[in-house]
Amino acid sequence: MSSFMVKREENESVQFPVTQIRKDFPILDTEIHGRKLVYLDNAATTQKPVAVLNALAWYYQHDNANVHRGVHTLSEQATRAFEAARETVRHFIGAGHAQEIIFVRSTTEAINLVAQSFARPRLGPGDEILITEMEHHSNIVPWQMIRDQTGATLRVVPINNKGELLMDVFEQMVSSRTRLVAITQVSNALGTLNPLREIIHKAKSHGATVLVDGAQAVAHLPVNVRDLDCDFYAFSGHKLYGPTGIGILYGRADLLESMPPWQGGGDMIRSVTFEHTEYNDIPYKFEAGTPDIAGAIGLAAAIHYLESLNLVQVHAHEQALLSYATEKLSGLPNLRIIGEAPRKSSLISFVVDGIHPHDIGTILDTQGIAIRTGHHCAMPIMNHYGVAATARASFALYNTMEEIDVLESGLLEVMKWFKK
Amino acid sequence: MNELRDLYQEVILDHNHRPRNFRQVAPATHHAKGFNPLCGDQVEIWLNIQDGIIKDIGFTGKGCAISTASASLMTEALRGKSVKEALELFETVRTLATTDIPPMNAAGKLSVLAGVRQFPTRVKCATLPWHTLTAALKEQEKTISTEEE
Ligand SMILES: Cc1ncc(COP(=O)(O)O)c(C=O)c1O
Numbered sequence: 001m002s003s004f005m006v007k008r009e010e011n012e013s014v015q016f017p018v019t020q021i022r023k024d025f026p027i028l029d030t031e032i033h034g035r036k037l038v039y040l041d042n043a044a045t046t047q048k049p050v051a052v053l054n055a056l057a058w059y060y061q062h063d064n065a066n067v068h069r070g071v072h073t074l075s076e077q078a079t080r081a082f083e084a085a086r087e088t089v090r091h092f093i094g095a096g097h098a099q100e101i102i103f104v105r106s107t108t109e110a111i112n113l114v115a116q117s118f119a120r121p122r123l124g125p126g127d128e129i130l131i132t133e134m135e136h137h138s139n140i141v142p143w144q145m146i147r148d149q150t151g152a153t154l155r156v157v158p159i160n161n162k163g164e165l166l167m168d169v170f171e172q173m174v175s176s177r178t179r180l181v182a183i184t185q186v187s188n189a190l191g192t193l194n195p196l197r198e199i200i201h202k203a204k205s206h207g208a209t210v211l212v213d214g215a216q217a218v219a220h221l222p223v224n225v226r227d228l229d230c231d232f233y234a235f236s237g238h239k240l241y242g243p244t245g246i247g248i249l250y251g252r253a254d255l256l257e258s259m260p261p262w263q264g265g266g267d268m269i270r271s272v273t274f275e276h277t278e279y280n281d282i283p284y285k286f287e288a289g290t291p292d293i294a295g296a297i298g299l300a301a302a303i304h305y306l307e308s309l310n311l312v313q314v315h316a317h318e319q320a321l322l323s324y325a326t327e328k329l330s331g332l333p334n335l336r337i338i339g340e341a342p343r344k345s346s347l348i349s350f351v352v353d354g355i356h357p358h359d360i361g362t363i364l365d366t367q368g369i370a371i372r373t374g375h376h377c378a379m380p381i382m383n384h385y386g387v388a389a390t391a392r393a394s395f396a397l398y399n400t401m402e403e404i405d406v407l408e409s410g411l412l413e414v415m416k417w418f419k420k
Numbered sequence: 421m422n423e424l425r426d427l428y429q430e431v432i433l434d435h436n437h438r439p440r441n442f443r444q445v446a447p448a449t450h451h452a453k454g455f456n457p458l459c460g461d462q463v464e465i466w467l468n469i470q471d472g473i474i475k476d477i478g479f480t481g482k483g484c485a486i487s488t489a490s491a492s493l494m495t496e497a498l499r500g501k502s503v504k505e506a507l508e509l510f511e512t513v514r515t516l517a518t519t520d521i522p523p524m525n526a527a528g529k530l531s532v533l534a535g536v537r538q539f540p541t542r543v544k545c546a547t548l549p550w551h552t553l554t555a556a557l558k559e560q561e562k563t564i565s566t567e568e569e
Contacts, residue, residue: 354437355485356483356484356485356488357459357484358459358461358484358485358486358542358545359428359484359485359486362424362427362539362541362542363424363428366423366424373459374458374459374460375459375460379460382460388459388460388461388462388482388483389459389460389461417424417428417433418433418437418485420437
């Protein structure tokens with residue numbers, strides 16, 4: 001921990017042009033209840049830079065047409081931009097081939113695709129799916145469905161009270177019966193960064209396939225799927241400064257080839273007669289119907305934006321915010337941080353004795369501070385800590401040390417209301 | 421901020437801090453569980469009803485200041501009332517929590533719940549105990565949810 005402790009003064013000498021960056025996000029100028037917006041709900045969704053807003057507007061004003069279907073100029077332009085977006089994503093996560101990048105709606109849809117198209121036809125009684133106690137509901141429920149549909153067993157790797165995976169238990173649980181390990185890279189409720197490399201290596205040594213939920217990771221640290229050696233990687237555009245409605249499933253080409261399509265429709269076919277349909281190649285086999293073309297283009301713009309800032313520096317800035325906020329919040333009376341893993345992404349879940357997270361959220365909102373309160377779609381984690389809900393402040397590249405000071409004084413104000 | 425003062429009135433803070441009738445009722449003739457999936461809050465209402473009169477009422481569970489105070493105030497208001505009066509009082513609370521129309525019947529102490537009107541996201545916190553109450557009165561054993569309105 002202490003090596004991460006950066007005092008505010010020290011950090012301000014670090015050259016991350018946050019003042020400049022904030023100008024790229026018009027919404028940050030908004031006033032809420034007469035106060036300057038302090039947006040600390042980035043794990044739910046991030047704000048969008050002008051570059052993304054412009055890309056969306058440009059597409060609809062200049063290039064809009066359906067993709068892969070027309071010989072006319074606009075259709076060609078739209079198709080080119082859409083496929084260029086795929087290439088941008090490929091490069092961003094270090095995949096080997098653009099055909100391994102499937103455009104979906106969200107992380108949720110990506111995981112469901114793998115569940116229904118990869119796991120369902122392959123698994124049966126005696127097979128095991130391994131998930132962890134810190135998964136988002138979207139990486140729990142699809143596997144419960146597969147369990148019920150196939151008779152496979154769903155097993156859950158537990159965590160300790162700091163919010164770290166119990167690696168020794170994981171090592172005992174993983175075996176030749178393990179067909180699939182589905183695990184989050186970063187916990188949205190705790191911030192924990194999981195030791196993926198080690199987990200994937202272990203899983204693979206038993207022949208298991210590995211899906212990584214990258215929803216909370218891609219915006220905050222450099223990701224390389226080949227380096228990680230995962231088989232599937234899922235994430236959402238909207239947590240990555242991109243639009244809602246677009247997400248990515250990366251899948252290893254040989255696995256994707258071997259999987260049946262998930263949905264049927266246009267674009268995913270090569271030829272159709274009433275007797276027989278020949279499916280298109282990957283990735284199109286998994287992209288039935290008109291895709292979210294603008295969304296894909298907007299996502300590519302978000303990635304270009306993020307790459308222009310350099311993710312290594314973004315990560316350093318956010319880690320400094322995390323250290324400063326951790327120090328500040330730990331100093332507040334009766335406040336308990338939930339999730340104290342040594343390796344964390346830039347978010348803090350917390351509870352305050354005697355004050356419900358909902359009340360914290362409402363009072364902070366009147367001061368313009370947006371945080372998330374609730375169970376964060378991770379009810380098993382809430383059960384682990386014996387709470388119904390937590391408050392969560394999650395930081396992004398445009399957040400500042402001053403905003404953490406505002407959060408601190410906001411929390412002191414909350415405590416004043418509930419002083420006994 | 422004045423809206424906050426309307427929401428967190430002294431009475432609310434007091435009932436949150438020292439909830440009244442925070443206990444199971446034994447024996448209970450009626451019981452229901454309420455759940456707000458948005459925040460994970462849970463409340464259970466326990467009643468002993470004899471000849472259409474609420475002889476005893478209590479609540480248990482975990483909730484925010486608004487839902488805890490609302491449940492506490494509800495149990496205080498309903499003891500000794502008839503089931504019919506209880507349902508009327510629910511209508512009164514619903515009206516004052518969600519509209520600017522003055523309720524038909526006097527709300528008494530419950531009028532402090534009107535503060536949620538200015539906080540649309542918090543209306544369900546105030547009404548959850550009451551929805552749970554009606555479920556208990558109708559003897560619905562299934563957990564009721566704020567998302568089924
Ligand atoms: C870790 C994690 N996985 C999955 C999801 C689901 O993302 P989406 O709702 O965009 O499908 C989220 C978002 O809340 C998340 O934080």
